[in-house]
Amino acid sequence: MSLQSLLESRLATALGNAGIDPAIGIVTPAANAQFGDFQSNAAMVAAKSQKKNPRELATSILNYLQVEDLCEPPTVAGAGFINFKVLDSALSDAVNRVRNDACLGVTPVPHAKTIIIDFSSPNVAKPMHVGHIRSTILGDSLSRIARHLGHHVITDNHIGDWGTQFGKVIYGWKHLLNRDALYKSPIDELVRLYREVNALEEHDPVIKETVRGELVKLQQGDVENLEIWKQAVALSWKEFEHLYALLDITFDERLGESFYNDALEPLVDRLLAHEIARESEGAVCIFFPDIPALQEKPCLIRKSDGGFLYATTDLATLEYREKRWKADAVWYVTGSPQQLHFEQVFAAGRKMGIETDLRHIAFGSILGDDRKMMKTRSGENVELGGLLREAIERSLAVVEEKNPDLSKSQQEEVARIIGLGAVKYADLMQHRLTDYVFSWDKMLSFQGNTAPYLQNAYVRIRSIFRKAEAEGVEILPAPISISESAERALALQILKFGETLHAVLEDQRPNLLCLYLYELADTFHHFYEACPILKSEGGIRSSRMALAGVTSQVLKIGLGLLGIGVPERM
């Protein structure tokens, strides 16, 4: 049990004995180190509901509080804060426990859930572009964290492998295909076909009609068109896989839109039969008269021409997942413009009797330098592959300059870790709901709050250990012993790791983990400046080595939970 939760349980006991609801006994790290290490606002919260004087209440709580083995006598300050200053011995014990714990003080959730996380979802025959970054990186990180805390996670890439674009692709494939180009760069060639057919259609109604015909044939199961479609999907997926491999991202499932094709018609029929849906203006809709916000916003599940929609597929997907996994929760990691869509789908799902906890993990848009949204269909998007390559190239230039002693292949490996980490971190460090201004310079800057800064903190610590080994420094099996203020600060920061991860998952916000890791690296640097490690001796040296070692582990594991790797040298 962490120091913080230990204090919390003691406080809860004291509150109970004082006749106050123990549930309000929350302990948080002190807002300001001058007041101590931890604080609780419980007395002020209780005073509010009981209409009592908060300071008096705090004082009476102290009478019941037994924490003398953990900290100095707690004090009441300000409006009724209860402040805790942890004993050096208790702090040392706590950080030693983390050091000897394979989980680094992270406790699993009490009740593991089955969570399906739906993210990335690129469209076949189109390149992945910057617009896919957030979903992909955010979804991956949340999956890692949820798993790390003990949840049963199923990641599903719901790719856009079915749609009207295939009429054009198939027509182009039959009449304009360049096999060499397709072999060399499949998606580029598919995009070229799409664009050329699009241009042809505009001036030639006959071609337009033929293209429509190809789409209808595909939908009716025409063998030749189905084969072309399969190849287009396979080739596109192969390219996506390269990117996912580069990004170190894997999926448990890849059930795209096409997987649910056969389920759509029966689903709509069933919803009509059960009077969950009804016809309106020729289309089939689900209405929500009892939900004020959706009163005027029906969910369309079949067009008047008989075609199905986005929502239809989503409902079929929801039903399939419910049946197969009986998940406790489904998280949809997609942009905030789709909020209304998900409100409708979730409401429709509830009408269908689905009780799963459905959450739209929304995120802000990606903006260009002009602060305007990067449009998906403008055709001028920055391709993800090119972006990652450029990040790696730029990192390589820096590594070559900073560390010419590394071999060429080592430099390339390090550049890959740094470049990809920089891109991921630049995205994850921001609050997911705010719009994201895309900037090469910012992404690839190696100063300040960036992945390279954190990676560098790790590398420095590794370097200390290498040096110790090279010089034959004797490391005593001594425990960590905290006394200096810089040591205290570092130990306290290390102890926050577990709480931070739970907070991240609570609101699906990896930026809190980024903030934590940045503060950890920052705290370590202060320690590094103030407390000589190799130049100290005996038990102190061993203690500081161990403290640095725990720090490096938390950095490595923490970055790993963001999908970011660490090099040993850089």
Next chain:
RNA sequence: GCACCCGUAGCUCAACUGGAUAGAGCGCUUCCCUCCGAAGGAAGAGGUUGUGAGUUCGACCCUCGCCGGGUGCACCA
């Protein structure tokens, strides 16, 4: 028109059930490598948290109005 999101230092962003003196990075000024890695550290300047009320011991956070920006709103995904 309606709904949702956002407005914090010059710029990009944080701020943990409402809590103590609103914090970082970039940029700017000045220092620190015969020194465990300077991709680092120390110090400084920079704020009426869009605005006006309200709620209370206390508001960036909650409520209402207003201003400004973004997104979405019946047959695209």
